[in-house]
Amino acid sequence: MRFFETQKIEDCITCIKSVKTGEFMYLFEGTEKAILLDTGLGFGNIKEYVQGLTRLPYDVILSHGHHDHIGGSFLYESAYINPKDIPVFKEYGDMKMRSRSLKYMADEHNLSKNDFVPTREIELLPINHGDLFELGGLTIEVIEAPGHTPGTLCFLLREKRILFSGDACNNCSYLFMRESLPIQEYQKTVRMLLDRGEEYDRVLLSHWRSEVPKSIIQDVYDCCTDIMEGNADDEPYGFMDIEAYVAKKRDHKGERVDGKIGNVIYRKDNIFSRR
Template sequence: MENVEKIADDLYVLKFSHREGSFVGITIVLGKKKIGLVDAGFEATPMNYLFPFLKELGRSPDEIDLLVNTHRDRDHVEGSKVIKEKTKANVAIHEYDAEAVEVANIKLKDGQIVELGDRQFEVIHAPGHTPGNICLYQKENKLLITGDTLCGEAIQLIRMDKNIYINSIKKLMQLEVNLLIQSHPHEPFRKAVLIGEETKEGMRASIDYAEKKA
């Protein structure tokens, strides 16, 4: 089952279920001439959901020029190989998670600027869930794409020292954010797109869950 959330004329989240009651979302940024992706989903995601969806919009997978993976987990990166093979896209991931994506030809660092569609994003290194976990921040639209940075109640997903995780989220709380896109429906909002006050509440809740962790 897949489901699409349109956020702006050039911005979509394509969600597909991976287990009962949950989903993985990939973000699509449609530029005038090129398409940017955040995360690739599972191996079957590009052929089964992503490419057909782009065709429905009258766009071609050939227009994908950049795929940025938020971190190393298979529900996010596995489709990278197919995207690399079937399109002209460059594939990027943070240098600390790069071993998980053989086809990655761009190793990202904190502070780097990437262009997805016609939008520019700053790479924000936010370790905690994984060592090379990143967020993408677009200051002028106060848009933050967090991937799995906020684990919500699912504290078993925090694979590093919890203080590293908490500090990463505290860094994000300094940013002006009005729209937050996350990959899974964690507590407390159980949805992909958080708006206005929800963005800070979601960050605060993830810190609280982690602080209660033994």
């Protein structure tokens, strides 16, 4: 069975897509080193797959601790993560927790449990805001972007003028999760990404579409404003036992009916900062 496929974004940027479950990972290659950004849910062997894509030595970086980004990390000795997301990694990386999504995904996509990478102990290496990874002709800057989770990271590919936003800001930014920050706090993160808009022209995501226009950041900022002012469309969104709302009305394909891209899903009890 084929678990992964690739799409070239640039010579030095490969988007790796999980064929069945749909999440994206990225391989960034300089002249001397490479980075694997995120590792998917854990169906199939991403480590073997990357061996067929590059001969460069590479580090594994996790954009945040959610199960659909960390699953393949258990194939490695170590991975970088923002220390603020280690509690999220531990919770979502727990095999009991992962077994739930394993069972659901295996049934849904006709996958064998034998193809799933089991949780094991790995070394978590800290990365922080402002850290730079020099890959040789390609500089990756770490940008802390709390909201989706407390330790979510974005990455700026400086020479390419590309921002990896991942789950930090996307077409259905999940801000309703237990570990998500209030919308008011989150909007400060989005403001910071907007303020740095002169440094990038394109945005990469982890789900839906690999590359989107940078206007997605402004869309998400405006969603936050509308949520706080009580002007959101508020389509009900059930997720497990959580009562959440989609800020902007969507069509049957899940795309905004007004043609904009960025959207936010949130809880009404987590809009304003508590302090």
